[in-house]
Amino acid sequence: MNLKSANGPRRDPHDETRRQILEAAGEVFAEAGFGRATVREICRRAGANIAAVNYHFRDKETLYGEVLRDSQRMAFEKYPPLPGVAADARPEEKLRAFVRSFLLRLFDNGPITRFGRIMSREMVEPTGALDSLLKERLRPMADLLRGIMAEILGRSPDDEQVRLCVFSVVSQCVFYHHCRTMISRLFPEQRLDATMVDRLADHITGFSLAALKHLPEAKKSKSRRSPPATRKH
Amino acid sequence: MNLKSANGPRRDPHDETRRQILEAAGEVFAEAGFGRATVREICRRAGANIAAVNYHFRDKETLYGEVLRDSQRMAFEKYPPLPGVAADARPEEKLRAFVRSFLLRLFDNGPITRFGRIMSREMVEPTGALDSLLKERLRPMADLLRGIMAEILGRSPDDEQVRLCVFSVVSQCVFYHHCRTMISRLFPEQRLDATMVDRLADHITGFSLAALKHLPEAKKSKSRRSPPATRKH
C-alpha cells in the first residue's frame, strides 16, 4: 500500500529536499511563470532528483499552489496593509501607509519579489491557485481600501465613485511593477526598485489625495455616511 | 533550391490560406499567449494543414510578429490617439480624448480586442516582437501624453513630476483591462466592456485633472514630506 498517495509524505522537520524544492520552485515560477517553468529546472536548482516534485508534492500544479501560498504569506507578514497605523488614524494617513506597503510588497528585494512576479502573471492568465488567495487576502485588502476611500470621500463604501477611486489608487500602485519592462524602455531615467518606493508612494498619495479632495461633485447614490468632512482644515 | 526560405512565398492577392492563418493566429495568440498557443490549433481554426504556418510564414515566432503588427495597426487606425481634436485645443480636452481612445483601443469588441490581450502578455513576458512596436507606436504616444501633461502642469516635459503624472494617467487606463479578471472577481458589479468606456474615461480624466490642478507644489528635483506621518525614524 502506498501511504504517499493517501496522506502525502511525512513532514519530518529534517525534510530538507522538500524545503529546497519549494525554494527553487519559487525562483523558477517567478522567472518563467507556471507554463514555462519546468520541473527539471526546479529539481536541478534544488539539487534533487526529477521525481522529487511528484513525490513531495503531488504534481507541478500543487507545487505551484504551495509556492503562491508561501510567497503571499511572507509578503504580507513583512508588509501588512496598515503597518503600525492606529485604528482611529486619519484616513489620509491610512491611505499613505496602504500605498507604501503595497509598493514595498512588490518592490522588496529578496524572496518576496516572487510574490509580485507571480501575481503579475496571475492577472493575465489566472490559475486555480488564485481563488484561495483572493478570498483570504485580496478581498480583505479591497474592503479595507474601500473603507478608507469612503471615509475620505464621505460616501458609502458601496458608492460607485468610491469604487472607481479605489481603482484609481490601486492602478497606480500596480502599474510600476506590472509595466516595469515598458517603463524601463520608454523612460530609462525612471528607477524602479525599493529605493524609489518612498518617492513613488509620495507621488501616488499626493496625486490621489489632491484628486479626492477636489473631485467634481457626483450625485451620491445611497449616502448613508454622516460625517462628510474629514477635511484637514 | 528553395525560394521560400529566401524570399518567402509569393503574395498573391488570392492567397486565402495565409490570410486565414493570420486571422486564426490572432485569435489563438490573444486567448493563449505565444507560449501556450499551438500551431496545430491555429491551423485547425484556419482550416489549413499543419505545415501551412511554416510555409506561409517562416515559423511560429515570425507569425506572432506579423499578428502583433497587424492588430496594432488596426487598433491605431480605428482609434488614433487624438481623434478629431484640433492641434490648438485645450490640453484638458486633449487629455480626455487621449484617455477615451486609449480605453476604446483596449475594450473595443471584435478583432481589435486582440491588441489589448496580446499587449497585456507582452508586459509580463515581452517577446522580440515588442521592440519595433515600441519605437513606432508607444514612444510617440508617450511623448504626446508627456507634452499634454507638461502643458497642463506648466512644466517642462522632462520634469520628473510630469513623468510621474503621465504614469498616473496611463496606469488608470491600462488597469481596467490588465486586471479585469481580478476586478470582476472582487467587484462583480463593475461592468467591463465597451459600454463602460465613456464612464471610465469620465472618471479617469475627472480624477486626474482634479489631481493635476491641485497637486501640492513640488520642487523641481527633490521629494517632499508634508504630513506628520513618519513614526519610525
Add this chain to the structure above:
DNA sequence: TGACATGTCAAACAAATGTTTTAATTTCTT
C-alpha cells in the same frame, strides 16, 4: 502539351515535458 513554380497534405521527426515505475538506499521503529 509539358515543364515549372506554387500551394496543399499526410506523415514523420526531433526535442521537450510531466509523470510513473522499479529498484536501491537511507531512516526510523521495535
Add this chain to the structure above:
DNA sequence: AAGAAATTAAAACATTTGTTTGACATGTCA
C-alpha cells in the same frame, strides 16, 4: 540488529510541441 517505512535515483513512458519531408495537386506560360 532486523524489518518496515520513507526517501532517493535512474530510466522509461506517454504526450505534446514546432518543424521538416516528400509526394501530390494545381495553375501558368512557353
